[in-house]
Amino acid sequence: MTRRRFAGLTALTAAAATGLTRIGPAHATPYTPALIVGTGYGAAVTALRLGEAGIRTTMIEMGQQWNTPGPDGKVFCSTLDPDRRSMWFHRRTEAPLDTFLWLDVVNRDLGTPYAGVLDRIDYPNMGVYVGRGVGGGSLVNGGMAPTPQRAYFEKVLPQVDADAMYRRYFPLARRMLGVNTIDPRYLEKTPAYQYARVSRKHAHQAGFRTAVVPNVYSFDYLEKEERRTVPRSALAGEVIYGNNHGKQSLDKTYLADAVGTGNVTIRTLTRVTTIRRQGNGYLVGLEQIDTAGKVLKRSELACRYLFLGAGSVGTTELLLRARETGTLPDLPAAIGNGWGGNGNVMTARANHLWDPTGPLQSTIPTLAIDNWNDPVHPAFAEIAPLPVGLETWASLYLAITVNPERGHFTYNHSTDRADLHWSADQSTPSVRSAQALFDRINKAVGTTYRRDLFSGNRPFAADFCYHPLGGCLLGKATDTYGRVVGHSNLYVTDGSLIPGSLGVNPFVTITALAERNVARLLATDLKP
Numbered sequence: 001m002t003r004r005r006f007a008g009l010t011a012l013t014a015a016a017a018t019g020l021t022r023i024g025p026a027h028a029t030p031y032t033p034a035l036i037v038g039t040g041y042g043a044a045v046t047a048l049r050l051g052e053a054g055i056r057t058t059m060i061e062m063g064q065q066w067n068t069p070g071p072d073g074k075v076f077c078s079t080l081d082p083d084r085r086s087m088w089f090h091r092r093t094e095a096p097l098d099t100f101l102w103l104d105v106v107n108r109d110l111g112t113p114y115a116g117v118l119d120r121i122d123y124p125n126m127g128v129y130v131g132r133g134v135g136g137g138s139l140v141n142g143g144m145a146p147t148p149q150r151a152y153f154e155k156v157l158p159q160v161d162a163d164a165m166y167r168r169y170f171p172l173a174r175r176m177l178g179v180n181t182i183d184p185r186y187l188e189k190t191p192a193y194q195y196a197r198v199s200r201k202h203a204h205q206a207g208f209r210t211a212v213v214p215n216v217y218s219f220d221y222l223e224k225e226e227r228r229t230v231p232r233s234a235l236a237g238e239v240i241y242g243n244n245h246g247k248q249s250l251d252k253t254y255l256a257d258a259v260g261t262g263n264v265t266i267r268t269l270t271r272v273t274t275i276r277r278q279g280n281g282y283l284v285g286l287e288q289i290d291t292a293g294k295v296l297k298r299s300e301l302a303c304r305y306l307f308l309g310a311g312s313v314g315t316t317e318l319l320l321r322a323r324e325t326g327t328l329p330d331l332p333a334a335i336g337n338g339w340g341g342n343g344n345v346m347t348a349r350a351n352h353l354w355d356p357t358g359p360l361q362s363t364i365p366t367l368a369i370d371n372w373n374d375p376v377h378p379a380f381a382e383i384a385p386l387p388v389g390l391e392t393w394a395s396l397y398l399a400i401t402v403n404p405e406r407g408h409f410t411y412n413h414s415t416d417r418a419d420l421h422w423s424a425d426q427s428t429p430s431v432r433s434a435q436a437l438f439d440r441i442n443k444a445v446g447t448t449y450r451r452d453l454f455s456g457n458r459p460f461a462a463d464f465c466y467h468p469l470g471g472c473l474l475g476k477a478t479d480t481y482g483r484v485v486g487h488s489n490l491y492v493t494d495g496s497l498i499p500g501s502l503g504v505n506p507f508v509t510i511t512a513l514a515e516r517n518v519a520r521l522l523a524t525d526l527k528p
């Protein structure tokens with residue numbers, strides 16, 4: 001561990017222990033040279049590189065810093081026993097599965113709403129899952145860290161020099177994020193991945209290829225969990241409401257390094273509400289809340305450089321609000337366009353009695369069915385766990401498909417929010433691709449779909465996504481490096497730059513793209 005990362009981790013731990021909502025150096029003036037909205041992937045990369053360049057930077061995060069244990073001694077709750085820490089101001093958990101054996105046993109009432117770690121933003125026909133807290137989506141995601149196929153990346157982002165990405169920025173992102181791969185011997189023998197091996201066998205029986213998917217969860221740690229020499233996390237049903245151990249989330253990597261530069265301050269439980277021009281910089285409206293959601297303080301912070309890293313929905317909403325309420329009326333018309341959920345579809349198959357998937361299932365997926373080169377129905381289907389602690393005979397999948405449909409956001413004056421326009425029909429291409437794949441497996445193996453998991457007996461759920469992308473597209477709402485068109489010193493640095501589809505899980509790409517963009521901006525635009 002570098003001295004800088006150690007200093008950053010110490011500052012993050014100390015802030016949480018004393019209940020502070022400010023991590024890093026405090027500044028007396030209501031001015032910061034650089035302000036970054038959010039602490040997810042794009043934001044974290046930007047903060048580190050600005051901090052290293054000696055630019056004083058303030059990050060504003062609406063969620064909490066997650067490293068103070070609750071009454072049970074744990075920071076996060078598990079998927080099997082969720083409590084108020086699970087969801088961001090929801091009265092009930094909203095896990096992707098609605099029921100199990102048609103029983104209402106998956107979700108749970110939470111009582112008083114609380115600033116929990118996972119949010120689901122519900123629009124008509126589409127629920128968007130996002131992480132809330134220091135580290136954004138890295139706190140709640142499955143850690144899967146694949147790099148997209150180069151040909152597809154070039155198709156999706158033709159303005160980006162793929163050579164530079166594949167030679168320099170993807171390797172840099174993987175190294176910084178702590179990406180590792182499961183030991184093949186462990187994969188073959190552990191009961192925790194029996195579910196993955198069963199799904200792999202069935203995929204091969206149907207003539208499909210499978211791939212091992214790298215992850216930011218430490219597989220060394222996982223092996224120790226199995227031997228019970230360390231506390232269990234992936235083997236204790238922890239993932240979408242946070243992992244207490246094992247995962248290299250951003251607060252342990254980029255953000256620790258960023259704070260360790262001594263130039264980066266993170267303010268938590270603070271939401272950016274408005275953006276307006278001031279001189280050659282921006283004035284940003286802030287709302288500080290407590291964990292019950294009560295507004296404690298409203299204030300403004302001026303900056304010279306403003307980076308938006310609030311995620312596909314968050315960044316798009318901030319810019320749409322600024323344009324439609326007239327604080328930045330000349331923002332480009334393209335803002336709000338080009339949204340997609342990376343073709344996400346969830347489905348499950350019912351296995352034969354002689355094909356059990358095992359009661360102990362690692363929450364960290366490590367295999368995928370790779371049918372991406374199918375000319376008609378491309379799909380990359382991660383083999384997902386169903387970690388309920390007992391035998392289910394179910395194989396669960398989150399498929400990433402090609403879906404040419406795009407949604408768009410508009411600003412709603414009465415709610416002050418962005419509305420996503422996505423019709424149920426727009427999910428049909430995703431379902432078709434997933435169905436083509438799993439029909440073939442079911443036919444080869446003699447199995448059927450599970451219909452007990454999603455409401456209405458549906459075998460496929462394409463009405464929610466884990467991978468929101470787009471809304472402020474690179475090369476349309478911004479130039480090819482994330483500079484917002486017509487607005488000097490205003491930048492976008494997150495998943496909203498990517499037009500709706502990537503073909504694989506997105507955070508490695510979001511990270512690598514942010515590295516590429518900030519390297520250019522530091523060379524051309526930014527001064528300490």
Ligand code: FAE
Pocket residue numbers: 037038039040041042043060061062063129130131132133134135136137138140141142143144145146240270271272273309310311312314315318466467468493494495496505506507508510
């Ligand atoms: P993101 O990480 O969403 O961070 C945005 C941050 O901004 C959040 O912390 C927000 O709280 C904060 N924010 C938003 N609005 C405001 C505001 N107005 N003021 C202050 N703060 C604000 O952005 N991806 C993979 O590659 N592999 C996986 O295995 C994977 N699994 C997933 C599982 C789940 C359950 C979920 C929800 C997502 C998963 N993802 C996965 C997606 C991945 O986490 C997501 O693409 C990235 O987190 C997006 O990164 P951004 O930098 O765009």
